[in-house]
Amino acid sequence: MLQNNPELKSKIDQLWNKFWSGGISNPLTAIEQITYLLFMKRLDELDQKKQADADWTGDKYVSKFSGSWIPPEYRKQEDAEKYAIAKQTLRWSEFKRMQAEDMLQHVQNKVFPFLKDMNGTESNFTHHMKNAVFIIPKPALLVEAVKTIDEIFEIMERDSQEKGQAFQDIQGDVYEMLLSEIASAGKNGQFRTPRHIIKLMAELVRPQLGHRIVDPACGSGGFLLGAYQYVVTQLARRNGAKDLTADEDGFLRTSVAAGLTENTQKILTNTLHGYDIDSTMVRLGLMNLMMHGINEPQIDYKDTLSKSFTEESEYDIVMANPPFTGSIDKGDINENLTLGTTKTELLFVENIYRLLKKGGTACVIVPQGVLFGSGMAFKTLRQMLIERCDLKAVITLPSGVFKPYAGVSTAILLFTKVWNPKEKFSQPATESVWFYEMVADGYSLDDKRNKQDGYGDLQDIIAKYHARNPATDTDRTQKCFCVPRADITAENYDLSLSRYKQDVFEEIEYEAPSVILDKLLKAEIGDTADADLAAIHSGIVRELLELREMIG
Structure with missing residues (x-):
């Protein structure tokens, strides 16, 4: 960084x-x-x-x-x-x-x-x-x-x-630094996503050439760029590239795809889509992607929550960090959004679900309040993720990840669309949910966000997510574990990790008070037999002797 x-x-x-x-x-x-x-x-x-x-x-x-x-x-x-x-x-x-x-x-x-x-x-x-x-x-x-x-x-x-x-x-x-200087960063919940978190999310969803990918609140295009670089890197590896070295966060990435065929470049360009309601950010996003080798980026000015946005079941992958706070004008909310709320953090997740094709996967950052909010819209959204989607993972992030913009606690939701909104289903799509508690992301969690030794939990999350096994990952005292759908349903669809994690209490045996006092006395007077004489010279010893006499 x-x-x-x-x-x-x-x-x-x-x-x-x-x-x-x-x-x-x-x-x-x-x-x-x-x-x-x-x-x-x-x-x-x-x-x-x-x-x-x-x-x-x-x-x-x-x-x-x-x-x-x-x-x-x-x-x-x-x-x-x-x-x-x-x-x-x-x-x-x-x-x-x-x-x-x-x-x-x-x-x-x-x-x-x-x-x-x-x-x-x-x-x-x-x-x-x-x-x-x-x-x-x-x-x-x-x-x-x-x-x-x-x-x-x-x-x-x-x-x-x-x-x-x-x-x-x-x-x-350089872009990250420029963006961090915007005084309005964090206004309406629009926080810039650190690049290593974007790379983590790309590794979780594994986008492929030809996948239609969208970010419905793309800002300067960070997630689209992350998906592009992941695809380019995989293509380079398949073509025999052997000189790739891990970056400071442990990710293998190559840069502009100079070796791509014209057809491959065209496919990449046509399958990356972004929308934002800030015209300045749209321009910044367009130039950001063009400087990275995407000659004609598909980024447009649109409010994806409004009635004018009609896309549905269009995309294989959605990667996003939508606005966390604030609300939208109730009269302008797309009528296909059914949660009955004006909270953007909920509406965006429902809209992302609608944007996915059947079988498409989303990786979305949400405030942790979405995981346990008690309102009807919160519960309905979580029930939709459990029943109409295969909710694969809930990864909680430490609160410092978005500093210096904000100390908000967030989580990554990873889900695949199984049932369309109005489609009847025979049984809920989710069998179990994999939870992971990220403690460190490889950077200090203060405003400075200095690089620390190692990768934090980043590479561990990737390895354990792709190797997860609901039959064996059942120990809820560990950093990550699987929870069956029945348990989540019983908890009113609560998705907060703390609801299911079991704390481990280590039993500690202490010596008897008299033994501890004898050790303290010995430390004060040594092996002398004349304790009374020692007591004359030490108020501490005198008080220890009195205490030992009291407890017998």
Whole structure:
């Protein structure tokens, strides 16, 4: 994590301070502007790398910066060609050498419009970038930001070479740090999910190429990126990749799938879907995935709980960390959601169930209150998970996992859809539920979240989940165990681990008080026979003698 790279963290802090002093004090506005610059820089670097690879292998590659570009507003004019701009001048490596005033004008009027338009007028990216604005107001701020971003990329590249960490993962650290600076982080329960928790969840659901995957509250696209990287890694391993090394959390991951065939890349792009109700986060998510090699991400602006969202039984996998708190306008709740509540943490889980195909699997983070809440909607949701789904696992997380955003206690629910909402079923789908109490995630559970030795419980969870056996995992004094459906039904569908875990009390035998007192006296006066003489010199000994006489 970025916290363990003080040099990189210092540069990010410098970047924030430059934007603050330069007049952009809203953190969300600042991160959007910084992301545009990061995107320009990464776009140039990726293009140059692909060109160099093509030159080396003899393959054909058409640079994004070859030829000329005509701004959309001039394209229908007869003399449109006279407005053509050489794409080469729109590269980061070209405009960064300009004088301050010229650079600001060039980026505002040419580079940024090209960025918004580069995927074509029909592109999802172009559609969501339509209202995006480049608002860096001062030439000096742009120059300083460009210089600092160059320095950040130099550090990232050096760390990638020296430490063997994938460049994209370090880039993910930069995003994580940027997101953590948003003052509104945690507003309406929107907490950024740590990357190692996303990787854990991907290992639990094991997405495969061709699976339709969705996050109905995707934010900056972390879960979609996690699923993508898991699939890419599995493909690389099947193709004989042997140079993969475990990261600091024990996960094997490779980065951008440079070796994927065009067809495989197309399948991946078309099967990853995300939705969010914040247009800024949609843009950030689109650029995040594009910088990781997904050229045309399927992220859209939608409220997935509203009446306007009609998708149902569409996806093989749902991975999500939906908003925890707050409520939705009762009049706008999709009529297919039947829980009779306005609590978003409950509605999202029901909606995720509806989004799954029969046989599809969801891995969702929820506040622990969902596991034991006594309200009718809480109980109905848990009953639905037990009866209409195969609720495979409940993994409780320590409360510090989401610090510094919040200390909320959370859990991971892992379930497979067996019965559709209105379908009659002969018997409940869940036979037993596997519980695991995560105590450590490999990081300190305070606001600093420093890396600790080892992987915490991460790798243990993966190994034990995939090897779980309801017939043998019955010892409820252990960290993980299986609970039969009948026991859960008897407890009014309560899914809190503490309801089923049995505490172990160790019986301790203590010596008789007189024996303890004799040992204390011996420690004070040694082996002397004249205890009375010793007592004269020691008030402690005198009091010990009196106490021994009292107890006999």
